[in-house]
Amino acid sequence: MELIISIISSILLSISLGVLGIWIYFAIFVSKSLRYAPKLDKIIESKERVDVILPARNEEKFIAKCLDSLLKQDYTHLRIIAIDDSSTDNTANIIKEYARRDDRVVYLHAGEKPEGWTGKNWACYQGYLRSDADLLLFTDADSTFANNLVSLAVSKFVANSLDALTLMPRIQCFDIFTKITLPLLNNILYSRYSPLRVNDPKNKLGYFFGSFFIIKRSVYEKVGTHKGVKDELVEDGALGSKVKNAGYKLMMARAEEYFNAVWARDFHTLWNALGRLVAPLYANAKFTAIGIFLATFFLFLYPFISLIYSIIFQGIIENILLVVNIITCIIMLSMSIVQAINLRLNPLYALGIPIGAVIIVFGFLGGILNARRKGVRWRDRDYVYKVYKADGFQP
Known part of the structure:
Protein backbone atom coordinates (compact mmCIF):
# COMPACT_ATOMS: atom_id res chain seq x y z
CA MET A 1 0.00 0.00 0.00
CA SER A 33 1.37 43.17 -18.95
CA LEU A 34 0.07 45.33 -16.12
CA ARG A 35 3.25 47.40 -16.08
CA TYR A 36 4.04 47.84 -19.78
CA ALA A 37 0.69 47.70 -21.58
CA PRO A 38 -0.04 51.04 -23.29
CA LYS A 39 -2.55 53.38 -21.68
CA LEU A 40 -4.58 56.33 -22.85
CA ASP A 41 -2.48 59.36 -22.03
CA LYS A 42 -3.11 62.54 -24.00
CA ILE A 43 -5.64 64.33 -26.18
CA ILE A 44 -4.69 65.81 -29.52
CA GLU A 45 -7.05 67.74 -31.75
CA SER A 46 -8.76 65.55 -34.32
CA LYS A 47 -11.58 66.12 -36.77
CA GLU A 48 -12.04 62.45 -37.65
CA ARG A 49 -15.74 61.61 -37.80
CA VAL A 50 -16.70 58.66 -35.63
CA ASP A 51 -19.85 56.56 -35.91
CA VAL A 52 -20.59 54.57 -32.76
CA ILE A 53 -22.28 51.27 -33.62
CA LEU A 54 -24.25 50.16 -30.59
CA PRO A 55 -26.22 46.87 -30.87
CA ALA A 56 -28.75 46.22 -28.12
CA ARG A 57 -31.02 43.28 -27.34
CA ASN A 58 -33.15 43.31 -24.19
CA GLU A 59 -30.93 45.92 -22.54
CA GLU A 60 -33.58 48.09 -20.87
CA LYS A 61 -31.61 48.03 -17.60
CA PHE A 62 -28.39 49.31 -19.18
CA ILE A 63 -29.04 51.13 -22.47
CA ALA A 64 -29.98 54.51 -20.96
CA LYS A 65 -26.77 54.75 -18.91
CA CYS A 66 -24.75 53.76 -21.96
CA LEU A 67 -26.39 56.39 -24.17
CA ASP A 68 -26.07 59.05 -21.47
CA SER A 69 -22.34 58.44 -21.17
CA LEU A 70 -21.89 58.53 -24.96
CA LEU A 71 -23.84 61.77 -25.30
CA LYS A 72 -21.65 63.38 -22.61
CA GLN A 73 -18.47 62.74 -24.61
CA ASP A 74 -16.37 65.84 -25.22
CA TYR A 75 -15.50 64.58 -28.70
CA THR A 76 -17.62 66.67 -31.07
CA HIS A 77 -17.49 64.66 -34.31
CA LEU A 78 -19.55 61.79 -32.95
CA ARG A 79 -22.76 60.07 -34.00
CA ILE A 80 -24.43 57.12 -32.28
CA ILE A 81 -26.20 54.46 -34.32
CA ALA A 82 -28.17 52.41 -31.81
CA ILE A 83 -29.55 49.19 -33.27
CA ASP A 84 -32.44 47.35 -31.66
CA ASP A 85 -31.79 43.65 -32.18
CA SER A 86 -35.42 42.48 -32.01
CA SER A 87 -35.73 43.20 -28.28
CA THR A 88 -38.74 41.89 -26.41
CA ASP A 89 -38.46 44.45 -23.59
CA ASN A 90 -38.49 48.26 -23.61
CA THR A 91 -35.07 48.69 -25.26
CA ALA A 92 -36.41 49.95 -28.60
CA ASN A 93 -38.64 52.57 -26.97
CA ILE A 94 -35.77 53.87 -24.87
CA ILE A 95 -33.56 54.27 -27.95
CA LYS A 96 -36.39 55.97 -29.86
CA GLU A 97 -36.84 58.47 -27.03
CA TYR A 98 -33.14 59.35 -27.06
CA ALA A 99 -33.21 59.70 -30.85
CA ARG A 100 -36.21 62.03 -30.55
CA ARG A 101 -34.44 64.23 -28.00
CA ASP A 102 -30.98 64.33 -29.59
CA ASP A 103 -30.19 64.17 -33.30
CA ARG A 104 -26.78 62.64 -32.55
CA VAL A 105 -28.63 59.38 -31.82
CA VAL A 106 -29.94 57.36 -34.76
CA TYR A 107 -32.45 54.59 -34.04
CA LEU A 108 -32.26 51.51 -36.25
CA HIS A 109 -34.27 48.30 -36.11
CA ALA A 110 -32.15 45.36 -37.27
CA GLY A 111 -35.07 43.14 -38.21
CA GLU A 112 -35.05 39.39 -37.87
CA LYS A 113 -31.59 37.90 -38.32
CA PRO A 114 -31.12 35.56 -41.28
CA GLU A 115 -30.25 31.92 -40.70
CA GLY A 116 -26.54 31.46 -40.08
CA TRP A 117 -26.05 34.86 -38.44
CA THR A 118 -25.73 35.52 -34.72
CA GLY A 119 -27.97 38.33 -33.57
CA LYS A 120 -25.18 40.67 -32.52
CA ASN A 121 -23.25 40.23 -35.76
CA TRP A 122 -26.38 40.96 -37.78
CA ALA A 123 -27.12 44.08 -35.74
CA CYS A 124 -23.54 45.33 -36.07
CA TYR A 125 -23.65 44.76 -39.82
CA GLN A 126 -26.89 46.71 -40.13
CA GLY A 127 -25.32 49.53 -38.13
CA TYR A 128 -22.35 49.56 -40.49
CA LEU A 129 -24.66 49.80 -43.52
CA ARG A 130 -26.28 52.87 -41.94
CA SER A 131 -22.95 54.51 -41.11
CA ASP A 132 -20.76 56.71 -43.30
CA ALA A 133 -17.89 57.84 -41.03
CA ASP A 134 -14.28 56.88 -41.70
CA LEU A 135 -13.88 55.57 -38.14
CA LEU A 136 -16.27 53.01 -36.68
CA LEU A 137 -16.50 52.50 -32.93
CA PHE A 138 -18.17 49.25 -31.86
CA THR A 139 -19.34 48.93 -28.28
CA ASP A 140 -21.87 47.13 -26.06
CA ALA A 141 -25.08 48.47 -24.56
CA ASP A 142 -24.02 47.55 -21.01
CA SER A 143 -20.87 49.70 -21.14
CA THR A 144 -20.42 53.17 -19.63
CA PHE A 145 -17.72 55.69 -20.43
CA ALA A 146 -15.82 58.63 -18.93
CA ASN A 147 -16.57 61.91 -20.71
CA ASN A 148 -13.17 62.07 -22.39
CA LEU A 149 -12.80 58.43 -23.42
CA VAL A 150 -13.54 58.85 -27.13
CA SER A 151 -11.20 61.87 -27.33
CA LEU A 152 -8.43 59.89 -25.67
CA ALA A 153 -9.06 56.83 -27.85
CA VAL A 154 -9.12 58.75 -31.14
CA SER A 155 -5.97 60.61 -30.08
CA LYS A 156 -4.19 57.31 -29.41
CA PHE A 157 -5.50 55.99 -32.73
CA VAL A 158 -4.28 58.98 -34.76
CA ALA A 159 -0.98 59.52 -32.92
CA ASN A 160 0.08 55.90 -33.53
CA SER A 161 -1.23 55.69 -37.12
CA LEU A 162 -3.35 52.69 -36.21
CA ASP A 163 -5.76 50.67 -38.30
CA ALA A 164 -7.62 49.41 -35.22
CA LEU A 165 -7.59 50.09 -31.49
CA THR A 166 -9.27 48.04 -28.78
CA LEU A 167 -9.49 49.00 -25.11
CA MET A 168 -9.52 46.82 -22.02
CA PRO A 169 -12.42 47.74 -19.71
CA ARG A 170 -12.95 47.37 -16.02
CA ILE A 171 -15.41 44.48 -15.76
CA GLN A 172 -18.31 45.13 -13.41
CA CYS A 173 -19.38 42.30 -11.12
CA PHE A 174 -22.85 42.17 -9.59
CA ASP A 175 -23.10 38.76 -7.90
CA ILE A 176 -20.81 36.95 -5.50
CA PHE A 177 -20.02 34.10 -7.92
CA THR A 178 -18.70 36.47 -10.58
CA LYS A 179 -16.76 38.38 -7.92
CA ILE A 180 -14.87 35.27 -6.82
CA THR A 181 -14.44 33.87 -10.34
CA LEU A 182 -13.37 36.88 -12.39
CA PRO A 183 -10.13 37.71 -10.50
CA LEU A 184 -8.89 34.19 -11.23
CA LEU A 185 -10.07 34.28 -14.84
CA ASN A 186 -8.49 37.70 -15.39
CA ASN A 187 -5.06 36.19 -14.85
CA ILE A 188 -5.53 34.17 -18.02
CA LEU A 189 -6.85 37.25 -19.82
CA TYR A 190 -3.70 39.22 -18.97
CA SER A 191 -1.42 36.37 -20.03
CA ARG A 192 -3.02 34.68 -23.04
CA TYR A 193 -4.69 37.82 -24.44
CA SER A 194 -2.08 40.24 -23.16
CA PRO A 195 -1.61 43.60 -24.91
CA LEU A 196 2.07 42.64 -25.14
CA ARG A 197 1.10 39.76 -27.44
CA VAL A 198 -1.58 41.59 -29.42
CA ASN A 199 0.64 44.63 -30.00
CA ASP A 200 3.63 42.56 -31.11
CA PRO A 201 3.66 42.47 -34.95
CA LYS A 202 5.65 39.22 -34.79
CA ASN A 203 2.92 37.53 -32.75
CA LYS A 204 -0.05 36.15 -34.69
CA LEU A 205 -2.52 36.81 -31.86
CA GLY A 206 -5.13 39.43 -32.68
CA TYR A 207 -8.06 40.20 -30.41
CA PHE A 208 -10.77 42.82 -29.91
CA PHE A 209 -12.74 43.53 -26.77
CA GLY A 210 -16.31 43.79 -28.04
CA SER A 211 -17.06 46.47 -25.47
CA PHE A 212 -14.79 48.94 -27.30
CA PHE A 213 -12.87 48.85 -30.54
CA ILE A 214 -12.27 51.52 -33.17
CA ILE A 215 -11.45 50.48 -36.72
CA LYS A 216 -10.94 52.29 -39.99
CA ARG A 217 -13.92 51.82 -42.24
CA SER A 218 -11.67 50.76 -45.13
CA VAL A 219 -9.96 48.11 -43.00
CA TYR A 220 -13.27 46.83 -41.63
CA GLU A 221 -14.51 46.40 -45.19
CA LYS A 222 -11.32 44.71 -46.42
CA VAL A 223 -11.47 42.04 -43.70
CA GLY A 224 -15.08 41.28 -44.59
CA THR A 225 -17.03 43.31 -41.98
CA HIS A 226 -19.19 41.38 -39.51
CA LYS A 227 -20.47 39.46 -42.51
CA GLY A 228 -17.14 37.65 -42.54
CA VAL A 229 -17.71 36.43 -38.97
CA LYS A 230 -21.49 36.16 -39.15
CA ASP A 231 -21.62 32.70 -37.53
CA GLU A 232 -19.11 33.49 -34.76
CA LEU A 233 -20.23 33.41 -31.12
CA VAL A 234 -16.96 35.09 -30.10
CA GLU A 235 -17.06 37.58 -32.95
CA ASP A 236 -14.81 40.20 -31.36
CA GLY A 237 -11.92 37.76 -31.06
CA ALA A 238 -12.48 36.45 -34.59
CA LEU A 239 -12.60 39.94 -36.11
CA GLY A 240 -9.49 41.04 -34.23
CA SER A 241 -7.67 37.94 -35.47
CA LYS A 242 -8.63 38.70 -39.07
CA VAL A 243 -7.37 42.28 -38.76
CA LYS A 244 -4.04 41.19 -37.26
CA ASN A 245 -3.48 38.33 -39.70
CA ALA A 246 -4.23 40.62 -42.65
CA GLY A 247 -1.20 42.67 -41.64
CA TYR A 248 -2.96 45.74 -40.28
CA LYS A 249 -1.67 47.71 -37.31
CA LEU A 250 -3.66 46.80 -34.23
CA MET A 251 -3.17 48.08 -30.69
CA MET A 252 -4.69 46.94 -27.41
CA ALA A 253 -4.51 49.46 -24.56
CA ARG A 254 -5.60 49.52 -20.93
CA ALA A 255 -8.53 51.80 -20.15
CA GLU A 256 -9.93 50.50 -16.87
CA GLU A 257 -10.00 54.01 -15.46
CA TYR A 258 -12.16 55.26 -18.31
CA PHE A 259 -14.91 52.73 -18.93
CA ASN A 260 -16.80 49.81 -17.45
CA ALA A 261 -18.29 46.77 -19.14
CA VAL A 262 -20.34 43.79 -18.02
CA TRP A 263 -19.37 40.21 -18.85
CA ALA A 264 -21.73 38.28 -16.59
CA ARG A 265 -24.75 39.65 -14.75
CA ASP A 266 -25.52 36.70 -12.49
CA PHE A 267 -24.55 33.06 -12.01
Whole structure:
Protein backbone atom coordinates (compact mmCIF):
# COMPACT_ATOMS: atom_id res chain seq x y z
CA MET A 1 0.00 0.00 0.00
CA GLU A 2 2.85 2.38 0.88
CA LEU A 3 4.46 1.65 -2.50
CA ILE A 4 1.24 2.54 -4.34
CA ILE A 5 0.89 5.79 -2.37
CA SER A 6 4.54 6.59 -3.07
CA ILE A 7 4.04 6.08 -6.82
CA ILE A 8 0.88 8.19 -6.82
CA SER A 9 2.63 10.91 -4.82
CA SER A 10 5.57 10.93 -7.24
CA ILE A 11 3.23 11.35 -10.20
CA LEU A 12 1.33 14.12 -8.44
CA LEU A 13 4.59 15.85 -7.54
CA SER A 14 5.70 15.84 -11.18
CA ILE A 15 2.39 17.36 -12.24
CA SER A 16 2.47 19.89 -9.40
CA LEU A 17 5.98 21.05 -10.33
CA GLY A 18 4.79 21.61 -13.90
CA VAL A 19 1.72 23.53 -12.70
CA LEU A 20 3.90 25.63 -10.38
CA GLY A 21 6.21 26.46 -13.26
CA ILE A 22 3.28 27.64 -15.37
CA TRP A 23 1.93 29.84 -12.56
CA ILE A 24 5.38 31.37 -12.05
CA TYR A 25 5.41 32.17 -15.76
CA PHE A 26 1.88 33.63 -15.48
CA ALA A 27 2.95 35.78 -12.53
CA ILE A 28 5.92 37.21 -14.43
CA PHE A 29 4.02 37.78 -17.66
CA VAL A 30 0.90 39.25 -16.03
CA SER A 31 3.14 41.60 -14.05
CA LYS A 32 4.77 42.74 -17.30
CA SER A 33 1.37 43.17 -18.95
CA LEU A 34 0.07 45.33 -16.12
CA ARG A 35 3.25 47.40 -16.08
CA TYR A 36 4.04 47.84 -19.78
CA ALA A 37 0.69 47.70 -21.58
CA PRO A 38 -0.04 51.04 -23.29
CA LYS A 39 -2.55 53.38 -21.68
CA LEU A 40 -4.58 56.33 -22.85
CA ASP A 41 -2.48 59.36 -22.03
CA LYS A 42 -3.11 62.54 -24.00
CA ILE A 43 -5.64 64.33 -26.18
CA ILE A 44 -4.69 65.81 -29.52
CA GLU A 45 -7.05 67.74 -31.75
CA SER A 46 -8.76 65.55 -34.32
CA LYS A 47 -11.58 66.12 -36.77
CA GLU A 48 -12.04 62.45 -37.65
CA ARG A 49 -15.74 61.61 -37.80
CA VAL A 50 -16.70 58.66 -35.63
CA ASP A 51 -19.85 56.56 -35.91
CA VAL A 52 -20.59 54.57 -32.76
CA ILE A 53 -22.28 51.27 -33.62
CA LEU A 54 -24.25 50.16 -30.59
CA PRO A 55 -26.22 46.87 -30.87
CA ALA A 56 -28.75 46.22 -28.12
CA ARG A 57 -31.02 43.28 -27.34
CA ASN A 58 -33.15 43.31 -24.19
CA GLU A 59 -30.93 45.92 -22.54
CA GLU A 60 -33.58 48.09 -20.87
CA LYS A 61 -31.61 48.03 -17.60
CA PHE A 62 -28.39 49.31 -19.18
CA ILE A 63 -29.04 51.13 -22.47
CA ALA A 64 -29.98 54.51 -20.96
CA LYS A 65 -26.77 54.75 -18.91
CA CYS A 66 -24.75 53.76 -21.96
CA LEU A 67 -26.39 56.39 -24.17
CA ASP A 68 -26.07 59.05 -21.47
CA SER A 69 -22.34 58.44 -21.17
CA LEU A 70 -21.89 58.53 -24.96
CA LEU A 71 -23.84 61.77 -25.30
CA LYS A 72 -21.65 63.38 -22.61
CA GLN A 73 -18.47 62.74 -24.61
CA ASP A 74 -16.37 65.84 -25.22
CA TYR A 75 -15.50 64.58 -28.70
CA THR A 76 -17.62 66.67 -31.07
CA HIS A 77 -17.49 64.66 -34.31
CA LEU A 78 -19.55 61.79 -32.95
CA ARG A 79 -22.76 60.07 -34.00
CA ILE A 80 -24.43 57.12 -32.28
CA ILE A 81 -26.20 54.46 -34.32
CA ALA A 82 -28.17 52.41 -31.81
CA ILE A 83 -29.55 49.19 -33.27
CA ASP A 84 -32.44 47.35 -31.66
CA ASP A 85 -31.79 43.65 -32.18
CA SER A 86 -35.42 42.48 -32.01
CA SER A 87 -35.73 43.20 -28.28
CA THR A 88 -38.74 41.89 -26.41
CA ASP A 89 -38.46 44.45 -23.59
CA ASN A 90 -38.49 48.26 -23.61
CA THR A 91 -35.07 48.69 -25.26
CA ALA A 92 -36.41 49.95 -28.60
CA ASN A 93 -38.64 52.57 -26.97
CA ILE A 94 -35.77 53.87 -24.87
CA ILE A 95 -33.56 54.27 -27.95
CA LYS A 96 -36.39 55.97 -29.86
CA GLU A 97 -36.84 58.47 -27.03
CA TYR A 98 -33.14 59.35 -27.06
CA ALA A 99 -33.21 59.70 -30.85
CA ARG A 100 -36.21 62.03 -30.55
CA ARG A 101 -34.44 64.23 -28.00
CA ASP A 102 -30.98 64.33 -29.59
CA ASP A 103 -30.19 64.17 -33.30
CA ARG A 104 -26.78 62.64 -32.55
CA VAL A 105 -28.63 59.38 -31.82
CA VAL A 106 -29.94 57.36 -34.76
CA TYR A 107 -32.45 54.59 -34.04
CA LEU A 108 -32.26 51.51 -36.25
CA HIS A 109 -34.27 48.30 -36.11
CA ALA A 110 -32.15 45.36 -37.27
CA GLY A 111 -35.07 43.14 -38.21
CA GLU A 112 -35.05 39.39 -37.87
CA LYS A 113 -31.59 37.90 -38.32
CA PRO A 114 -31.12 35.56 -41.28
CA GLU A 115 -30.25 31.92 -40.70
CA GLY A 116 -26.54 31.46 -40.08
CA TRP A 117 -26.05 34.86 -38.44
CA THR A 118 -25.73 35.52 -34.72
CA GLY A 119 -27.97 38.33 -33.57
CA LYS A 120 -25.18 40.67 -32.52
CA ASN A 121 -23.25 40.23 -35.76
CA TRP A 122 -26.38 40.96 -37.78
CA ALA A 123 -27.12 44.08 -35.74
CA CYS A 124 -23.54 45.33 -36.07
CA TYR A 125 -23.65 44.76 -39.82
CA GLN A 126 -26.89 46.71 -40.13
CA GLY A 127 -25.32 49.53 -38.13
CA TYR A 128 -22.35 49.56 -40.49
CA LEU A 129 -24.66 49.80 -43.52
CA ARG A 130 -26.28 52.87 -41.94
CA SER A 131 -22.95 54.51 -41.11
CA ASP A 132 -20.76 56.71 -43.30
CA ALA A 133 -17.89 57.84 -41.03
CA ASP A 134 -14.28 56.88 -41.70
CA LEU A 135 -13.88 55.57 -38.14
CA LEU A 136 -16.27 53.01 -36.68
CA LEU A 137 -16.50 52.50 -32.93
CA PHE A 138 -18.17 49.25 -31.86
CA THR A 139 -19.34 48.93 -28.28
CA ASP A 140 -21.87 47.13 -26.06
CA ALA A 141 -25.08 48.47 -24.56
CA ASP A 142 -24.02 47.55 -21.01
CA SER A 143 -20.87 49.70 -21.14
CA THR A 144 -20.42 53.17 -19.63
CA PHE A 145 -17.72 55.69 -20.43
CA ALA A 146 -15.82 58.63 -18.93
CA ASN A 147 -16.57 61.91 -20.71
CA ASN A 148 -13.17 62.07 -22.39
CA LEU A 149 -12.80 58.43 -23.42
CA VAL A 150 -13.54 58.85 -27.13
CA SER A 151 -11.20 61.87 -27.33
CA LEU A 152 -8.43 59.89 -25.67
CA ALA A 153 -9.06 56.83 -27.85
CA VAL A 154 -9.12 58.75 -31.14
CA SER A 155 -5.97 60.61 -30.08
CA LYS A 156 -4.19 57.31 -29.41
CA PHE A 157 -5.50 55.99 -32.73
CA VAL A 158 -4.28 58.98 -34.76
CA ALA A 159 -0.98 59.52 -32.92
CA ASN A 160 0.08 55.90 -33.53
CA SER A 161 -1.23 55.69 -37.12
CA LEU A 162 -3.35 52.69 -36.21
CA ASP A 163 -5.76 50.67 -38.30
CA ALA A 164 -7.62 49.41 -35.22
CA LEU A 165 -7.59 50.09 -31.49
CA THR A 166 -9.27 48.04 -28.78
CA LEU A 167 -9.49 49.00 -25.11
CA MET A 168 -9.52 46.82 -22.02
CA PRO A 169 -12.42 47.74 -19.71
CA ARG A 170 -12.95 47.37 -16.02
CA ILE A 171 -15.41 44.48 -15.76
CA GLN A 172 -18.31 45.13 -13.41
CA CYS A 173 -19.38 42.30 -11.12
CA PHE A 174 -22.85 42.17 -9.59
CA ASP A 175 -23.10 38.76 -7.90
CA ILE A 176 -20.81 36.95 -5.50
CA PHE A 177 -20.02 34.10 -7.92
CA THR A 178 -18.70 36.47 -10.58
CA LYS A 179 -16.76 38.38 -7.92
CA ILE A 180 -14.87 35.27 -6.82
CA THR A 181 -14.44 33.87 -10.34
CA LEU A 182 -13.37 36.88 -12.39
CA PRO A 183 -10.13 37.71 -10.50
CA LEU A 184 -8.89 34.19 -11.23
CA LEU A 185 -10.07 34.28 -14.84
CA ASN A 186 -8.49 37.70 -15.39
CA ASN A 187 -5.06 36.19 -14.85
CA ILE A 188 -5.53 34.17 -18.02
CA LEU A 189 -6.85 37.25 -19.82
CA TYR A 190 -3.70 39.22 -18.97
CA SER A 191 -1.42 36.37 -20.03
CA ARG A 192 -3.02 34.68 -23.04
CA TYR A 193 -4.69 37.82 -24.44
CA SER A 194 -2.08 40.24 -23.16
CA PRO A 195 -1.61 43.60 -24.91
CA LEU A 196 2.07 42.64 -25.14
CA ARG A 197 1.10 39.76 -27.44
CA VAL A 198 -1.58 41.59 -29.42
CA ASN A 199 0.64 44.63 -30.00
CA ASP A 200 3.63 42.56 -31.11
CA PRO A 201 3.66 42.47 -34.95
CA LYS A 202 5.65 39.22 -34.79
CA ASN A 203 2.92 37.53 -32.75
CA LYS A 204 -0.05 36.15 -34.69
CA LEU A 205 -2.52 36.81 -31.86
CA GLY A 206 -5.13 39.43 -32.68
CA TYR A 207 -8.06 40.20 -30.41
CA PHE A 208 -10.77 42.82 -29.91
CA PHE A 209 -12.74 43.53 -26.77
CA GLY A 210 -16.31 43.79 -28.04
CA SER A 211 -17.06 46.47 -25.47
CA PHE A 212 -14.79 48.94 -27.30
CA PHE A 213 -12.87 48.85 -30.54
CA ILE A 214 -12.27 51.52 -33.17
CA ILE A 215 -11.45 50.48 -36.72
CA LYS A 216 -10.94 52.29 -39.99
CA ARG A 217 -13.92 51.82 -42.24
CA SER A 218 -11.67 50.76 -45.13
CA VAL A 219 -9.96 48.11 -43.00
CA TYR A 220 -13.27 46.83 -41.63
CA GLU A 221 -14.51 46.40 -45.19
CA LYS A 222 -11.32 44.71 -46.42
CA VAL A 223 -11.47 42.04 -43.70
CA GLY A 224 -15.08 41.28 -44.59
CA THR A 225 -17.03 43.31 -41.98
CA HIS A 226 -19.19 41.38 -39.51
CA LYS A 227 -20.47 39.46 -42.51
CA GLY A 228 -17.14 37.65 -42.54
CA VAL A 229 -17.71 36.43 -38.97
CA LYS A 230 -21.49 36.16 -39.15
CA ASP A 231 -21.62 32.70 -37.53
CA GLU A 232 -19.11 33.49 -34.76
CA LEU A 233 -20.23 33.41 -31.12
CA VAL A 234 -16.96 35.09 -30.10
CA GLU A 235 -17.06 37.58 -32.95
CA ASP A 236 -14.81 40.20 -31.36
CA GLY A 237 -11.92 37.76 -31.06
CA ALA A 238 -12.48 36.45 -34.59
CA LEU A 239 -12.60 39.94 -36.11
CA GLY A 240 -9.49 41.04 -34.23
CA SER A 241 -7.67 37.94 -35.47
CA LYS A 242 -8.63 38.70 -39.07
CA VAL A 243 -7.37 42.28 -38.76
CA LYS A 244 -4.04 41.19 -37.26
CA ASN A 245 -3.48 38.33 -39.70
CA ALA A 246 -4.23 40.62 -42.65
CA GLY A 247 -1.20 42.67 -41.64
CA TYR A 248 -2.96 45.74 -40.28
CA LYS A 249 -1.67 47.71 -37.31
CA LEU A 250 -3.66 46.80 -34.23
CA MET A 251 -3.17 48.08 -30.69
CA MET A 252 -4.69 46.94 -27.41
CA ALA A 253 -4.51 49.46 -24.56
CA ARG A 254 -5.60 49.52 -20.93
CA ALA A 255 -8.53 51.80 -20.15
CA GLU A 256 -9.93 50.50 -16.87
CA GLU A 257 -10.00 54.01 -15.46
CA TYR A 258 -12.16 55.26 -18.31
CA PHE A 259 -14.91 52.73 -18.93
CA ASN A 260 -16.80 49.81 -17.45
CA ALA A 261 -18.29 46.77 -19.14
CA VAL A 262 -20.34 43.79 -18.02
CA TRP A 263 -19.37 40.21 -18.85
CA ALA A 264 -21.73 38.28 -16.59
CA ARG A 265 -24.75 39.65 -14.75
CA ASP A 266 -25.52 36.70 -12.49
CA PHE A 267 -24.55 33.06 -12.01
CA HIS A 268 -26.70 31.93 -14.94
CA THR A 269 -25.06 34.29 -17.44
CA LEU A 270 -21.62 33.50 -15.97
CA TRP A 271 -22.21 29.80 -16.53
CA ASN A 272 -23.49 30.38 -20.07
CA ALA A 273 -20.56 32.69 -20.85
CA LEU A 274 -18.05 30.01 -19.84
CA GLY A 275 -19.86 27.36 -21.86
CA ARG A 276 -20.13 29.70 -24.86
CA LEU A 277 -16.35 29.89 -25.04
CA VAL A 278 -15.62 26.20 -25.30
CA ALA A 279 -18.80 24.49 -26.57
CA PRO A 280 -18.75 25.63 -30.23
CA LEU A 281 -15.02 24.89 -30.26
CA TYR A 282 -15.80 21.31 -29.21
CA ALA A 283 -18.27 20.97 -32.07
CA ASN A 284 -15.53 21.84 -34.59
CA ALA A 285 -12.32 20.73 -32.83
CA LYS A 286 -13.05 18.17 -30.13
CA PHE A 287 -9.47 17.47 -29.09
CA THR A 288 -8.62 21.17 -28.79
CA ALA A 289 -11.67 21.78 -26.59
CA ILE A 290 -10.87 18.77 -24.40
CA GLY A 291 -7.27 19.97 -24.16
CA ILE A 292 -8.45 23.39 -22.97
CA PHE A 293 -10.69 21.76 -20.38
CA LEU A 294 -7.84 19.59 -19.07
CA ALA A 295 -5.45 22.54 -18.98
CA THR A 296 -8.05 24.54 -17.06
CA PHE A 297 -8.54 21.68 -14.61
CA PHE A 298 -4.82 21.29 -13.87
CA LEU A 299 -4.14 25.03 -13.65
CA PHE A 300 -7.14 26.06 -11.56
CA LEU A 301 -8.55 23.12 -9.63
CA TYR A 302 -5.77 20.54 -9.40
CA PRO A 303 -3.55 22.56 -7.00
CA PHE A 304 -6.30 22.56 -4.36
CA ILE A 305 -7.07 18.85 -4.80
CA SER A 306 -3.37 18.01 -4.63
CA LEU A 307 -3.00 20.23 -1.56
CA ILE A 308 -5.68 18.25 0.29
CA TYR A 309 -3.99 14.98 -0.74
CA SER A 310 -0.59 16.15 0.52
CA ILE A 311 -2.13 17.11 3.87
CA ILE A 312 -3.87 13.75 4.33
CA PHE A 313 -0.89 11.54 3.47
CA GLN A 314 2.46 11.91 5.24
CA GLY A 315 5.93 11.15 3.93
CA ILE A 316 9.00 12.75 2.38
CA ILE A 317 7.48 12.99 -1.11
CA GLU A 318 4.15 14.14 0.31
CA ASN A 319 5.90 16.86 2.33
CA ILE A 320 7.67 18.14 -0.78
CA LEU A 321 4.34 17.99 -2.60
CA LEU A 322 2.74 19.98 0.22
CA VAL A 323 5.35 22.74 -0.08
CA VAL A 324 4.96 22.90 -3.88
CA ASN A 325 1.17 23.09 -3.58
CA ILE A 326 1.31 25.79 -0.91
CA ILE A 327 3.62 27.91 -3.08
CA THR A 328 1.32 27.44 -6.08
CA CYS A 329 -1.78 28.40 -4.09
CA ILE A 330 -0.01 31.46 -2.65
CA ILE A 331 0.89 32.62 -6.17
CA MET A 332 -2.68 32.05 -7.35
CA LEU A 333 -4.05 33.93 -4.35
CA SER A 334 -1.61 36.83 -4.70
CA MET A 335 -2.35 37.25 -8.40
CA SER A 336 -6.10 37.10 -7.75
CA ILE A 337 -5.82 39.75 -5.03
CA VAL A 338 -4.10 42.06 -7.52
CA GLN A 339 -6.83 41.40 -10.08
CA ALA A 340 -9.57 41.94 -7.49
CA ILE A 341 -8.09 45.33 -6.64
CA ASN A 342 -7.84 46.11 -10.36
CA LEU A 343 -11.55 45.26 -10.65
CA ARG A 344 -12.27 47.50 -7.63
CA LEU A 345 -13.48 44.52 -5.63
CA ASN A 346 -12.82 43.76 -2.00
CA PRO A 347 -9.54 41.75 -2.03
CA LEU A 348 -11.20 39.26 0.32
CA TYR A 349 -13.12 37.90 -2.68
CA ALA A 350 -9.81 36.42 -3.84
CA LEU A 351 -10.07 33.98 -0.93
CA GLY A 352 -12.91 32.35 -2.84
CA ILE A 353 -10.68 31.23 -5.72
CA PRO A 354 -11.16 27.50 -4.92
CA ILE A 355 -14.89 28.01 -5.56
CA GLY A 356 -14.05 30.14 -8.60
CA ALA A 357 -11.86 27.32 -9.89
CA VAL A 358 -14.74 24.85 -9.53
CA ILE A 359 -17.09 27.21 -11.42
CA ILE A 360 -14.62 27.73 -14.29
CA VAL A 361 -13.70 24.07 -14.69
CA PHE A 362 -17.26 22.77 -14.49
CA GLY A 363 -18.51 25.67 -16.62
CA PHE A 364 -16.16 24.49 -19.38
CA LEU A 365 -17.17 20.87 -18.79
CA GLY A 366 -20.85 21.85 -18.98
CA GLY A 367 -20.18 23.59 -22.28
CA ILE A 368 -18.58 20.46 -23.71
CA LEU A 369 -21.43 18.24 -22.50
CA ASN A 370 -23.98 20.65 -23.98
CA ALA A 371 -22.10 20.58 -27.27
CA ARG A 372 -22.66 16.83 -27.41
CA ARG A 373 -26.42 17.25 -26.94
CA LYS A 374 -27.63 20.63 -28.13
CA GLY A 375 -26.70 24.26 -28.69
CA VAL A 376 -26.15 27.29 -26.50
CA ARG A 377 -28.65 29.89 -25.37
CA TRP A 378 -27.29 33.43 -25.54
CA ARG A 379 -29.17 36.72 -25.33
CA ASP A 380 -32.49 34.82 -25.35
CA ARG A 381 -31.64 33.00 -28.57
CA ASP A 382 -30.70 29.39 -29.25
CA TYR A 383 -27.65 28.65 -31.40
CA VAL A 384 -26.89 25.20 -32.81
CA TYR A 385 -23.20 24.32 -32.63
CA LYS A 386 -23.07 22.69 -36.05
CA VAL A 387 -24.04 26.06 -37.54
CA TYR A 388 -22.17 28.45 -35.23
CA LYS A 389 -18.56 28.43 -34.10
CA ALA A 390 -16.14 30.06 -31.65
CA ASP A 391 -12.88 30.48 -33.54
CA GLY A 392 -12.60 33.87 -31.85
CA PHE A 393 -11.73 32.02 -28.64
CA GLN A 394 -8.08 31.50 -29.58
CA PRO A 395 -6.52 28.87 -27.29
